[in-house]
Amino acid sequence: MGKQHLTILGSTGSIGRNTLDVVARFPDRFRVHALAARNNVELLCEQIAAFQPALAVMYEAQAAQRLRAALPAKTRTEVLTGMEGLTEAARCPEVQHVISGMVGAVGLLPTYAAIASGKRVSIANKETLVLAGELMVRQAAETGSTLIPMDSEHNAIFQCLASPPGRELERIVLTASGGPFRDLPVSQFHGITREQALAHPNWKMGPKISIDSATMMNKGLEVIEARWLFGLTPERIEVLVHRQSIVHSMVEFVDGSVIAQLGLPDMRTPIAYCLSYPSRLPLELPRLNLAEVGRLEFETVDAEKYPCLALALHALAVGGGAPAALNGANEEVVAAYLKDAFHFTEIAVILKEAMAQLEICLAQPQAPSCLRTINTVEDAIAADQWGRNTAHSIIQKRVNTCC
Ligand SMILES: NC(=O)c1ccc[n+]([C@@H]2O[C@H](COP(=O)([O-])OP(=O)(O)OC[C@H]3O[C@@H](n4cnc5c(N)ncnc54)[C@H](OP(=O)(O)O)[C@@H]3O)[C@@H](O)[C@H]2O)c1
Incomplete structure (x- = not known):
């Protein structure tokens, strides 16, 4: 099996860094083709040294200049900038899989470019689906692009659904930690x-x-994200507060059976599943010990x-x-x-x-x-x-x- 070539949009953020952590553990499975961020020159420079991508994008032009100056003279990494650079990284012909891990609506155009070029797209950038979920899903169906949810809750539902949601699915339950307050x-x-x-x-x-x-706007954005990812009307999407963040989400079928996905709150698990789907990577991370967790609590949301x-x-x-x-x-x-x-x-x-x-x-x-x-x-x-x-x-x- 050849290596999967990746573009990681938002490589310097929390999602991007976790994605690179997983990628670094499986050097024979993945090759980083492009990395993109807004202005974090220092970290992108380190990432370029570690992963030697063919392309790096700094959205801000001045930061791109600084990055070019900071790279060694013999670098093989081309540096691009602006929205053009981001969309170029998203649709490079060499890339099979794009990780959409930027924060905010600025992720819309590059994510769309990846979908329009028929790539596999792992979506953490929920804002893209909030802005234009229906359009993205339609476009993916036209180009044959596979959309894989990276958000832990949606990734959990994706894992629980052995096949695409059909008539047997009754509803889904997104869990929410309830945040610091x-x-x-x-x-x-x-x-x-x-x-x-x-x-x-x-x-x-x-x-x-x-x-x-x-x-909890995040959970609201996730309901919108789920509405388009799983093609469910809003009445069939429930939100439940679950303070331990161990049950990442659940699906309920027409016979009342509920299937949940559990794990420690570590984004590297859903990220790894996105990267290797439909198979799984043997990840060496701390494992869930339910006896240690002891209690799993659930409450309705306090409006x-x-x-x-x-x-x-x-x-x-x-x-x-x-x-x-x-x-x-x-x-x-x-x-x-x-x-x-x-x-x-x-x-x-x-x-x-x-x-x-x-x-x-x-x-x-x-x-x-x-x-x-x-x-x-x-x-x-x-x-x-x-x-x-x-x-x-x-x-x-x-x-x-x-x-
Ligand atoms: N973090 C999680 O555990 C988690 C879980 C589920 C879903 N998500 C979703 O994933 C997305 C990323 O979240 P995060 O927590 O990883 O955010 P973050 O840590 O703030 O990172 C944001 C990333 O986006 C990049 N970025 C921001 N504006 C950009 C622009 N104009 N052009 C290019 N790159 C830009 C940043 O680059 P610079 O570093 O250069 O600014 C950084 O790499 C969000 O949509 C979030 O809702 C995150």
Whole structure:
């Protein structure tokens, strides 16, 4: 069997680093063809030295210049930049498998390019599916691209389904850890600090997804992701809080049988399954010891504590460009929160206002068509941008009122 040639988009992030960790354990199975990141020159340089890819992409032009200067004179790695560089890395003819591990809506175009070129695509970048899930799945069916979910919950469901979901599947249950504030009463949310919001109890992840986990917007985005990956209507997707993050998700069949996928919270396990699917890699990692874990607990979601989950479910029900608009608004709000622009509890308040403005806009005949339907990637980008602009002006107004 020849080596599988990989492109890893977002190689310097948490998903990217874990993917390279798995790849490094199986040098006869995988060859890294391209690596891509935004501006982390130092780490990309180290990764290039270790994996000798033919191509490296730094999204930011200045960072690409710095990377070229930092590489040894005899390097065989070509350095590209910008969205063109990312899409080039995603559709290189030499590559069979693209890992979509960038954070945010910026992952949309390169992921689409990989799908359009018929590659196997492992998707961690859930934002792509939130923006344009229907379009991506349709495009994959046309080009023969295989989409493999890397998000641990969706990967669990993928593992539980021996065959694609058919009439025998009743529903799926996505588990949620509940994030760092699952035991904090809502009455004490005013005291939350940014450091606490970033400190996920079970998973080590990038800052954006960590904040999304604290608000549970992450679970909302995952419901949207699951809706398209598994072709299920929202009523057939349940969310359950499971604080131990051992049961990664479950499927229930028409006879009431439930199959769950279990494992320690370590992204290298779902990543390895994506890399080797349909076979499995003999991974030497700490193993699950259920006697040590002792208890597996499950609770329904406290809607008062996690209003962002309801906002995402509502956007899915509205359909069209609403999920993309919510995603854009959320990225803008989380980025501002990470810069300390407002308090944690304001995240949901601002997003709620953005969704209210979306509904007002949709009630008008002249609403932008991208908010009604997503037919192209450009529609998805425009709807996402609408959400960003709306959130930005709400944030500005709040900041001006406070000062
Ligand atoms: N981390 C997890 O365990 C986990 C689990 C499930 C799903 N996911 C999903 O996986 C995705 C990545 O999450 P993460 O936690 O790995 O994020 P992260 O640690 O913040 O890493 C983000 C990666 O994306 C790159 N990136 C950001 N903007 C870019 C741009 N404009 N062009 C090129 N590269 C860009 C970053 O490059 P620089 O380093 O140069 O900025 C970095 O490599 C997210 O969609 C998240 O929801 C993550």
